[in-house]
Amino acid sequence: MSISLSHLTKRYASVAVVDDVTVEIPEGSLTAILGPSGSGKSTLLKMIAGLEMPDEGRVVIEGDDVTDVDPRFRDIGFCFQHYAPFRHMNVAKNIGFGLRVRKQPKAVIAAKVSELVELVKLDNKALSYPSQLSGGERQRMALARALAIEPRVLLLDEPFGALDAIVRTELRHWVKELHRQIKVTTILVTHDQDEAMEVADQLLIMHSGTIEQAGNPSELYDAPATDFVHGFLGPTTVFKGVVVRPHDLEIVSPSSGVMEGVVTSIMELGFEVQVTLTLSDGSMPWVQMSRNEFRSLGVAPGAPIAVRERVAL
Amino acid sequence: MKHTSRKWSLRIVVIGYLGLLVGLPVGFLLIHAFNHGLVAFWREVTKPNAVAALKLSVEVALVAVPVNTVVGILAALILARRKFFGSRALIVAFDIPVAVSPIIMGVALVLAYSKIGWFGQWLGDYGIRILFTPVGIVMATMAVSLPYVVRSVLPVLVEIGKDQEHAARTLGAGSFRIFWQVTLPAIRWGVLYGVTLTIARTLGEFGAVLVVSGDITAKTQTLPIYIFAAWDQNFDSLGAFAGAFVLASISVVALIILSSLRARERKLHVDLA
Numbered sequence: 001m002s003i004s005l006s007h008l009t010k011r012y013a014s015v016a017v018v019d020d021v022t023v024e025i026p027e028g029s030l031t032a033i034l035g036p037s038g039s040g041k042s043t044l045l046k047m048i049a050g051l052e053m054p055d056e057g058r059v060v061i062e063g064d065d066v067t068d069v070d071p072r073f074r075d076i077g078f079c080f081q082h083y084a085p086f087r088h089m090n091v092a093k094n095i096g097f098g099l100r101v102r103k104q105p106k107a108v109i110a111a112k113v114s115e116l117v118e119l120v121k122l123d124n125k126a127l128s129y130p131s132q133l134s135g136g137e138r139q140r141m142a143l144a145r146a147l148a149i150e151p152r153v154l155l156l157d158e159p160f161g162a163l164d165a166i167v168r169t170e171l172r173h174w175v176k177e178l179h180r181q182i183k184v185t186t187i188l189v190t191h192d193q194d195e196a197m198e199v200a201d202q203l204l205i206m207h208s209g210t211i212e213q214a215g216n217p218s219e220l221y222d223a224p225a226t227d228f229v230h231g232f233l234g235p236t237t238v239f240k241g242v243v244v245r246p247h248d249l250e251i252v253s254p255s256s257g258v259m260e261g262v263v264t265s266i267m268e269l270g271f272e273v274q275v276t277l278t279l280s281d282g283s284m285p286w287v288q289m290s291r292n293e294f295r296s297l298g299v300a301p302g303a304p305i306a307v308r309e310r311v312a313l
Numbered sequence: 314m315k316h317t318s319r320k321w322s323l324r325i326v327v328i329g330y331l332g333l334l335v336g337l338p339v340g341f342l343l344i345h346a347f348n349h350g351l352v353a354f355w356r357e358v359t360k361p362n363a364v365a366a367l368k369l370s371v372e373v374a375l376v377a378v379p380v381n382t383v384v385g386i387l388a389a390l391i392l393a394r395r396k397f398f399g400s401r402a403l404i405v406a407f408d409i410p411v412a413v414s415p416i417i418m419g420v421a422l423v424l425a426y427s428k429i430g431w432f433g434q435w436l437g438d439y440g441i442r443i444l445f446t447p448v449g450i451v452m453a454t455m456a457v458s459l460p461y462v463v464r465s466v467l468p469v470l471v472e473i474g475k476d477q478e479h480a481a482r483t484l485g486a487g488s489f490r491i492f493w494q495v496t497l498p499a500i501r502w503g504v505l506y507g508v509t510l511t512i513a514r515t516l517g518e519f520g521a522v523l524v525v526s527g528d529i530t531a532k533t534q535t536l537p538i539y540i541f542a543a544w545d546q547n548f549d550s551l552g553a554f555a556g557a558f559v560l561a562s563i564s565v566v567a568l569i570i571l572s573s574l575r576a577r578e579r580k581l582h583v584d585l586a
Binding site for chain 1: 477479480484485486487499
């Protein structure tokens, strides 16, 4: 196990923002800590880095207990939501900072920096200053700066949070690809479930300071342990008093149905169509289906229907 | 048309206001300083007492400005980076010396360090005299110019936040390196602005220094006090004008250096997004 956290707790004025968290993060994984704002995910990340001190518990990285080790000696790469560039240094100087701190020979630094600017596709911007870069470029520079010291662990705090939608998607793909190439154990904090599901191979769902569930994305999606995880990882609706995914419901003709009702409203969202129903028990679940399914079903508001759960194949 | 005329009338108001309060008085000062020609001006500013006053003012600044700069940066770092009980009160305390009249600071210093107070008596027992000496002048000057560096650096530190320092730390940098290579470059304009204000105040301080200095000609007379004495006691108005011109020139040069450094920096880097 690359990182193991045991009974990690952090309190601010007697309120526990991280409450007795114990978790193992596998070597070489790309783990997303996913949770709403205020769930303690950023504080957890900062405690791994040593930028926040835990009130209780231990942080162990590759077998070394680093709980009392200053962040400068933890060999950690940390990227911030707002990139934290050194504004008075150009891209090359930013990336080389950690190597200069480590008193590497100039030639070694130059070689490593030129390798990294290429890796993060900033080779034509090596002499630019952070103020001359776009948000995405700044974050790539920050990643290169963190990777320069060949960290044991890469920690990313809401790395795409301040970027616009298109750049965000691009950078997500790029980070996933980068991780595939260099395989450094990476933890990413995010509040965006799509981002977490897409990028990560492991998920930790955090809610009010505790870990609700850990596992790989499809496990968590299919078998959520709590209503919170269920609701947080994807759309939900209530059918016969149980929380289900709206794409696990199926509209059929009234004769073959289990529960009958009428179509209340239809919302077409491109490929996806959401059909809201009013059932005989008074409940109003909604069903998610593809455009093609909807076409072949041929229902309109007011149409009598029946609904049942899809049979798992 | 209407728009342009409004723009112009606004400009005239601003320029007129500045002219009445700054331009006209400074202009007259210039004219009167050189009224009797350059030779007379030079004779005035090279009078031994004038030279002694200028020398003392510069010496006081050479001590007060560096000390207040270092103390100011340290205080701003502590106040911005560590929240502790009473830190807000401390920020207010730094403002007291400029919030009250300089005379009050002068009188308060006299109370504390003269034989009136137990502290001054205690110092006197050890033969340490502060009032009516250059040491007292330096102390009064430092007191009234204390907040400028703190006040111009503190908001910059708060605004840039801790992220850059944290990033440097995770990259392996120690506190000393973080300060010199990350924090100080990030706050340099705040520091420079604060230092400029400190220099201006240090050279120009009159009230507090007058009270603690005892106004001893050629001994404890700083340039502003020399100017006042020339004007008020010695009926030497040319001496006063010449001295005032020198004093004003130093401050103006400091301001010009600051703003040209800034302009050069702006050209080098496209401004911060």
